[in-house]
Amino acid sequence: MPPFFGELETIHFEGRESQKPLAYRWYDPNHVVLGKPLSEHLRFAIAYWHSLAMNGSDPFGAPTLNRPWMTRSDAMEGAREKADAAFELFRVLDLPFYTFHDRDIAPEGADLKESLKNFQAMVEYLAKKMEGSKAKLLWGTANLFSHPRFMSGAATNPDPDVFAYSATTVKHCMDATKQLGGSNYVLWGGREGYETLLNTDMGRELNHLGRFLNLVVEYKHKIGFDGQILIEPKPKEPTAHQYDFDTATVYGFLKKHGLEGEVKVNLEANHALLAGHSFEHEIATAASLNILGSLDVNRGDPLLGWDTDQFPNDLQAMTLALYQVILGGGIGKGGLNFDAKIRRQSIEPEDLVHAHVGAVDLCARAFLNAAALVEAGELKAAVAERYAGWDKPEAKAMLDGSLTLEQISEKTLANGVNPAPRSGKQERLENLLNRRLF
Ligand SMILES: [Mn+2]
Numbered sequence: 272m273p274p275f276f277g278e279l280e281t282i283h284f285e286g287r288e289s290q291k292p293l294a295y296r297w298y299d300p301n302h303v304v305l306g307k308p309l310s311e312h313l314r315f316a317i318a319y320w321h322s323l324a325m326n327g328s329d330p331f332g333a334p335t336l337n338r339p340w341m342t343r344s345d346a347m348e349g350a351r352e353k354a355d356a357a358f359e360l361f362r363v364l365d366l367p368f369y370t371f372h373d374r375d376i377a378p379e380g381a382d383l384k385e386s387l388k389n390f391q392a393m394v395e396y397l398a399k400k401m402e403g404s405k406a407k408l409l410w411g412t413a414n415l416f417s418h419p420r421f422m423s424g425a426a427t428n429p430d431p432d433v434f435a436y437s438a439t440t441v442k443h444c445m446d447a448t449k450q451l452g453g454s455n456y457v458l459w460g461g462r463e464g465y466e467t468l469l470n471t472d473m474g475r476e477l478n479h480l481g482r483f484l485n486l487v488v489e490y491k492h493k494i495g496f497d498g499q500i501l502i503e504p505k506p507k508e509p510t511a512h513q514y515d516f517d518t519a520t521v522y523g524f525l526k527k528h529g530l531e532g533e534v535k536v537n538l539e540a541n542h543a544l545l546a547g548h549s550f551e552h553e554i555a556t557a558a559s560l561n562i563l564g565s566l567d568v569n570r571g572d573p574l575l576g577w578d579t580d581q582f583p584n585d586l587q588a589m590t591l592a593l594y595q596v597i598l599g600g601g602i603g604k605g606g607l608n609f610d611a612k613i614r615r616q617s618i619e620p621e622d623l624v625h626a627h628v629g630a631v632d633l634c635a636r637a638f639l640n641a642a643a644l645v646e647a648g649e650l651k652a653a654v655a656e657r658y659a660g661w662d663k664p665e666a667k668a669m670l671d672g673s674l675t676l677e678q679i680s681e682k683t684l685a686n687g688v689n690p691a692p693r694s695g696k697q698e699r700l701e702n703l704l705n706r707r708l709f
Contacts, residue, residue, distance in 0.1 A: 275340050275356040276620050279363045282628060293628055298635035300367075304642045305597065312638060314606030315631055316368035316409040318567075319375040321580065321612035322623050323357045329615060337618045346378035350393050354400055356620075361406040364627050368409035370457075370608050373444050374417060383436060387443050394447040401451065409455060409606045410501070410537075410565070411448030413440045416461025416509065426483035427463045427476035427514065434479065441487060449496045454604045455565055456496070457537050458487070459503035464510030480514060481528035488533045499604050501537040501564040504553075506546040508578050517546040518556040525562070535564030539610055540592070541571035541578050550592040558599025565605025566596070568634060582611040582630040589637035590644075590708065597645050607634055640708055649703055653696065 285294040300310035326334035326341060340356035343349035354376065361369060377393035380386040401407070415425035415437050423429060425437035441458075448456050463480055465471040484502075491500055502525075504515045515521050518536055525531040536557050540550040557563040570588070572579045583589055596602055613626045644650055660666055665682070668674050674682070 274359060276359050276363050276624065279621070279624060281363060281365050282624075283365065293624060295628065295632055295635070297632040297639065304639060305645065309635060309638065310367060312601065313634060314368060314409065314602060315366040315634070316370050316606050316608040317357075317361060317364060317366055317406075317627065318608055318610050319357060319369060319371035321610065322360065322627075323353050324375045325612055327615045327618065332615075335615050335618055336613075337620065339620070347389060347392065350377050350389070351396055354393065354396055358400045358404050358406065360623065361404060363624055364631075365405070366627070366631065367405065368407050368454075368606055368608075370408070370410050370412070370610075372412050372414040373440065373447070374414035379418065383439060387439075390443060390447065394450060398451060408448065408451045408453040409608060410457045410498070411444055411451070411453050412457040412459065413437075413444040414461075415440065421462055424462045424464070424476070424510075425460075426480045427460075427465075429472075434483065438483065438486060442490060445487070445490060445496060446494065448498065449494055453498055454606070455499045455501050455537070456487075456491070457501045457503055457565075458484070459505065459537075460513060460515045462510055463515065464507075464513035466511050477514060477524070481524065481530075484530060484534065485528060488530060499564050500534045501605075502534055503537040503539060503542070503567065504546070505539070505542040505578075508545065517543070517548060518553050518560070518562070522556075522560050522562060531560075531562065535562040535605075537565045537567060537605070537608075538563075539567035539569065540583065540588075541569050541580055542567075544571040544573070545576070545578060550588065551595045554592055554595040554599060558595065563596070563599050563602070563605075565602060566592075566607050567610035568607045568630070569609065569611035580610060580612050582609065582613070582626045583633055584629060586633060586637055586640070587704075587708065589634055590640040590704075593634070593638045594641040594644055594650075597641055636709075643709075644704070644707055647707065650700060653700055657693075657695070 279293070282293050282295060284299040285291060285296065287296045289296055298309065300308060302309045305312070325336065326338055327336035328334045340352045341349065343352055357369065373390050376397065377389040380389050415421050420433055420436065421428070426434055428434060445456055465473065488500060502515055502521050504517045504521050505513050506516045507513055518538065521536055522531065525534055538553045538557060543550045543553040554563060568583050570581050570583045570585060572581065609627060609630055611626070611630065613622050669679055
């Protein structure tokens with residue numbers, strides 16, 4: 272078997288002066304910042320689906336990508352060869368984690384039993400590969416959206432058989448994630464949504480989804496899986512209206528079903544954009560609600576209205592996002608997963624390597640910038656000064672329950688309160704940010 276990634280050497284940190292096309296210039300995994308190594312802050316992961324299982328086809332055209340590991344006629348042989356290529360890529364990139372859907376690693380069988388048998392065989396194969404590799408599993412997930420049986424949803428499908436099929440699939444995917452030492456289990460509601468209310472009972476579907484998620488959480492505790500359960504919000508695509516629209520919507524859903532202490536979010540940059548938010552908005556929202564779980568780092572194209580899943584390359588946007596991660600207490604058991612695909616014209620396996628190296632460096636550089644902003648303390652001081660009025664006892668009394676609305680009114684009138692507008696100093700702070708970026 273020829274090497275799928277040529278004779279590429281393992282990529283290492285070489286510093287900013289390196290002239291090599293493939294070297295980490297910013298990502299020094301051992302560099303200690305804010306009290307721990309960069310590798311522990313960032314926990315980079317390679318996504319099996321975009322990087323190993325995609326062939327470059329799109330709604331308008333045939334596969335374009337040169338993928339020598341996708342040529343076998345026997346599906347299980349092909350799955351093993353794909354895994355061989357995956358671990359070669361992990362070795363070349365020298366990143367700590369990977370992520371997969373069940374269908375990325377093993378082919379669909381003739382029925383559910385055969386599909387699960389294929390899956391379990393490949394889980395054993397991955398377990399063996401992991402013994403000879405540094406790569407660990409950041410999270411596993413189930414693909415409950417590609418096959419036509421899921422066209423009307425998985426947990427929200429009007430057909431209870433699809434609910435049962437999906438529950439069975441998730442049960443086995445959770446088992447596999449635990450077996451492989453995964454840190455998280457993710458649920459992205461690919462088709463949990465609807466196209467038209469003319470054929471949809473939305474209240475019923477949402478309740479079914481709530482029950483499904485409770486089943487997942489109950490099972491997590493039953494098997495002693497100590498990873499996080501994560502929902503990945505997305506507002507639309509493939510369905511017109513997706514139930515897990517954004518972080519705030521997911522939080523309301525978790526509260527309704529009593530799961531706000533059990534389930535967190537896996538936030539994707541491009542999904543935030545599709546919801547009309549910035550990535551940092553979604554991160555700050557999740558952190559404020561104590562449900563920040565993990566990140567899918569990528570970017571969208573602001574000129575396009577769909578999920579382009581490009582590799583991140585905007586330093587300022589990523590710095591602002593990671594600044595909010597730091598303020599929110601870090602990523603914990605989560606990580607930064609490259610849910611990103613190379614463009615259809617980037618046909619060589621080596622293009623995958625360049626994409627990851629650039630994105631890793633971009634994120635590392637953004638994190639170092641964000642950490643420097645935190646350490647300088649100027650932004651934090653500006654925010655503290657803006658809210659300083661709330662440190663006064665009479666202000667605190669309005670929040671701590673000691674004053675009623677009537678009493679606040681009486682005191683306000685008696686004291687002749689007359690607020691003077693103060694500048695929000697936005698441009699000054701934006702200039703500060705731009706001046707500090709390196
Ligand atoms: Mn994603």
